[in-house]
Amino acid sequence: MLTAHMPGAKEQPQEDDLLRKRKPTKPDTSVAAEEHPVSPSSSAESTIPSALDKDDSKTLSKTPVDDDDKYAPRKLKSAVAVATSAAPTAEADTNISLGVLVTLTILALGVRLFQISNPSQVGDCLDTPAFDRYSGGQTPEWVVFDEVHFGGFASKYINGTFFMDVHPPLGKLMIAASGLAAGFDGVFDFKEIGKDYIAPRVPYVSMRLLPGILGVLVVPMSYLTMKNLGAANATAVMTALFVAFENALTCQSRLILLDSILVFFTALSVQMWTHFQSVKNRPFTLQWWMSLALCGAGIGLAASVKWVGLFVIAWVGLSTVKYLWDLLGNPRVSSMVYIKHFMALATCLIGIPVVIYMLSFQIHFMMLPKIGSGTGFMSPEFQSTLQGNELTETFAEIAYGADIMIRHENTQGGYIHSHKHFYPTGSKQQQITLYPYADANSIIHILPALEFVNKTAVEPQVVEFKQIKHGDVVRLEHGPTKMKVHSHDHRAPVSDAKGNFEVSGYGAPGFLGDSNDHWRVEILDHDPENPYLFALQKFRLIHQNTGCALFSHAVKLPEWGFGQQEVLCSQNGKKQLSTWRIDFNENPLQPETSKKVGYPKPSFLSKFIESHKVMWRINSGLDGVHPYQSRPLSWPVLSRGISFWSAKAGTAKMHLMGNPLVWAAAGAALGLYVLLEAIAAVLSKRQMTYVAGVFADTTRGAGLLFMGWVLHYAPFFLMSRQLFLHHYLPSLYFSILLFGVLFDGITRRILGGSSILQWIAASLGAAACIAVFVSFSPLTYGLPMSKEHCQGLKWRKEWDWDCK
């Protein structure tokens, strides 16, 4: 069979050239069969020799974005590959060895979970009493690094108190479940790094086991992925060992953090998608459906842990486009079959992830029925769905003389508020601020405008129930201090730009005030038929004398204003920031027949959308400075680790640090891949198709992985938020696999397909990797080590753990 195709290898490019020029209207079926073994009919399947099947899987998994120009040489090269490379060896290697799989898993269990129940981790919060208590030789257990957050969220799930976080809920739900399963009662609050786990009997070990076990499973997953990509057993094992003995992946798996969960789901998706690629010429079989559906589940789960999971969705998405494009070029695929393919892909790769993602939020909302630390981020509508909220129904009609509370729309600043403190600048009058909680200082008494008789102000008496309507001019009196909300020709205290006037509390006993206390009510989208102001209706307050609008924005007053939100009167401020609503309204004159209104309960979808807006806002707002933050450029070269903690006495410390050998190999593979691709592109452009084919064959399968690396890495350059080394871990996984694929291709070529020599090369690589892992392992596990050893590990001067 193979020899029969040898001449075909030479002729094929011509055929292809012709195809490109669209010469033959009716494609020659034999060519089509060779080119497009993806065939819905099982009869076609049986006619295609198995070698060609293999050939095709190589080609199609090769480059994700393949343009027409490259098409011909690539085809040729795969034919060449089949003809020249040692096919028999490769065939033997396609068998997945269950023994190898089990061995790898057991090995990974040892590496990832070593001493996880009792690590000698001595916290760096040295002043805590716990440290003193345990420093006498025992090895205490503490809250470490971001466990503050993710452990804390777990206890909030268990308590059911609402919180807000930048990540989607799945990973945190899983951690909470693992805690709950181990009997965690949610009392412990993970409030600060170094807080003791032992005394409150926190089942931290089982909580840490969840990321740990998922970290273990990444190892067999990488082996399977390599097999899907057609690697020899030797390489697949070596690559899996590279993943297993990677210090950063190990370190990150041993704590209550999300990254290990994310990496696992990413690895699952990669495994399933590569598996799908390897069975794609048997469409609609059980295997085909399974791998497709599980891939959809994998990407859905990844995205439900962290938004970084969207990158793996993008990866699968681009690859799917390529798949559909290839299918389109197959003349044997009828329109109906094509549509069937399309629907299947859409259902599995769009439908399933969306359902999983939405479901994770549904469970999230169900788990958190009570008010909690996150309540303040949400709109009052959202808050009204939480148990224990203070938003009660209130009278709808608003009339003069009412006591009201006025809430700012579109920020979470809260209610108009005042207190017996004064501005240190400007008019030095009483402060008007926004305060998130409903207390007595937020009560505003709404009064009609002053009347002027002979230029003397007269207080109009409120004797009857008179509703306020659009265009009415009112005064707002602060309940406790009787000061009027006032604006005048002083610049606002913090945002003192042109057109921003100060808003103050003004007045004195026996002094009625002046026309600068007058505000005009403008109801948004008011109905001329029924121009009255009702509770929960949006309105603006326009200062009668200057035309500016009562305004607030997410700017905090300095200490003198207790960090409350600034209120000012703005002439051209954003409309949505000068919009207000009344949600508390009491009036002695209120007729008993008055209707009451409350915030409408939002649907799941609007809660879902609002949560995302808030997550996005918090995420963009993460612009603080952390001593161990880093920029993406420094990640692939492993410039610097992250100190998780270190002991005061001794050298024991836990430091997120990669295995330098693995990172170097992965980095070299990235460079080499680009180089080989470039050379292959130039060679095929020069129509040296045979040599180009050899190059391209060496890198088969690498394109998909390289694209995965790019998609998981490049977007970070656009993010201005705080970033850390562990954001690189999904990318790292792709680049380790890339290294495996290139290692496979190159050794296969250099060693002439000798399986024994390949095993030797792979063993040497793995041994070196394990050796480096072992010497860096004290940093990973938090073990004590000698000062010399510690110093000796500082291969680069930027590596800055302390070796005292």
Add this chain to the structure above:
Amino acid sequence: MDYHNQDSGAPGGLRKRQQQIGKNTGSILDMLPGDMDPLLLSDEKHKASGVRGASSGPAGKYNTGLLPNGNLQWGIILTLTFAALFTRLYKISWANFVVWDEAHFGKFAGHYLKRTFYFDVHPPLGKMINGLAGFVGGFNGTFEFESGHTYPPELHYPVMRIANALFGAGMVPLAYLTGIQLHLSVPAATLLATMVLCDVALTCISRFILLDSMLLFFTATSVFCLCRFRNLQISAPFSEDWWIWIFATGISLGAVASVKWVGLFAIALVGLHTIQELWDMLGDLKMPPARYARHWMARIAALIVTPIAVYILSFAIHFAVLNRSGPGDAQMSSLFQAGLKGNDFDQNPLELAYGSRVSLKNNGHGGGLLHSHVQRYPTGSEQQQVTCYHHKDSNNHWVITKAWGKENATSPDGVDFVQDGDVLRLVHASTGRNLHSHPVKAPITTAQNEVSCYGNATIGDANDLWKVEIVDDLFDKKTKRVKSLTTRFRLRHNLSGCLLRSHAVSLPQWGFKQAEVVCQKKGDPDSRNHMWNIEQHMHDILPPGGKGAYRSKFSKDFIDLNVAMWTSNNALTPDPDKEPDQLTSAPYQWPLMLVGLRMCGWGDDAIKYWLIGNPVVWWGSTASLGVFLLIVGAYAVRSRRRYRDWDVPGSWDDFVFVGQLGFVGWALHYLPFWVMGRVTYLHHYFPALYFAIITFAFVADHIGSKLPRLLHLGLIMALGVLVVANFIYFKDFAWGFNTPAEGYRARKWVQNWNLVD
């Protein structure tokens, strides 16, 4: 687009057409390209003689000079040119007051005539052309061009406007010639030019003293040169014409980037095309390596070196002309300012000594002079404020004084130079207080220490002491003494080790919006915000340094100015808390023409101009971009399903080239505005519009070519009539109107248009 070959796929189509043509000689159908093209018959022969012949057919097509033959061509061009001159010049002097951004660009022209240095975010070429026009118009630079002010009688502002209008008019014939070079049919090329001619916005923007007409003109020349060059690349590489047009492309690109930085997108377009071309050439096995290398060298010389040279040259002229001190001084280094006439920096003694009276300039981008005044901080220590400020006055003067307790330690010759590492005091000349810092939070950047002025000649403490750390000197690398203007140094607070810093953070009203000065703890020593130099220097004994001592380098000034332009450009950001004002608009509004722009006061009897496009041109061109994508998608799917659509060699390449030019050109000139943080205006869309118009004409022609000949012509003519009719309906907005805007209410086609309230 090779029109006549297109239809040849249909059985007998071409032959039938040939017969028709024979019968219709002299009719309007002649304008369709098949008939215009003298190569038609030879093409027909090639068809018969097979593939080899056919490949030389298109090569011939690429060889047709600047214009295909025929008097009709000249007729079209002349008609278009006259029409363009008329629409651009009609009633150009009617508004005898400063309209819109004439306030800026007229004023800048004045600076060239007064030769006073000014600062602006745009490169100088366009403004220099305006200056030249002002010179011709007898402008002496004294008029300040305040918005809405009436022009003085001695200033012939129409001359300046006409200069702009000529550039605007030049676009029209250029558009036609570009269409021809793109192998559009003659009616389609005419339609292309007509759309440029009849776009109300392009007409309007060309009639005032601005930069946009020049920007658009040079964009159009760049596109034209590129198309001409590409045709020669196919038919006659390395011919004399080829060399002329490749360099013309380079010069044109240099010019467009020297008018506004938006021109860089045109460079990107040509760059992408060049990369593609070189890549394709790599696949040409018949080309000897030496020839390939020559192609590379030619492109490097013409398309990289030439534009850079033009850009640099424009700055060289800019600096040469503006040799007097002016309002832009403060944006530049002290050393540059020393080279300007009208300041006395050359009187500066060379080296800093105790007793020197100096002003200190911060080296951060746009950094000001260290300043203090009697007002106090309202917060923190409540001591006297220290700020940074551009305005030059005596409150910027500081006296270099010895540290406490060392006042009398003078050297025998009476002059004691400041050495690297000296610890000294800086005494504010007009208030006598010492520059001081202490562990009190700075007023705005509260993480850092406050810097204030404290005490007097007798009261003070160790917090008044600063250590001088020399960073470098422009001329004397090893200097141990601080030299006026050329030495950069840091001032380190002696007690706490923090660094004196000024940055682009403004103090509130109580600090008169001057820049905050802080003492930066753990300051990065390499940050320019921590570096200072002596700007003005006075000393009782030391002799002046003289002019020759302070000479700046052009390369440094060039970079400084470009960095300052970049920084200022990025600083033009909208306030997120404010409603955007009526002048600005967002990129998403442009392609759908959702906004217009009032260019002047809107009083009922005022002369009013309203910047709005021709709806047919704008909406049609935007739609054509989508249609183009659909066509490409359809062809891609069809070819994937093995339909033959492109039999004639080169026809697919032509389709791709025109499509890329129009669509990619549009995307390159439009999409970047989405990611820019700065405020954006409607006229930022105009260069992108030009590319959208090219796409429009191309798509119409391509679709037309699939139709019978009469329908093809009819389609294009119908579009042309619509375009002209709309122009006539909207013309007053470009030519001005002095009746109440209310009278034009019928023309308010979109809810958002601010034509009438």
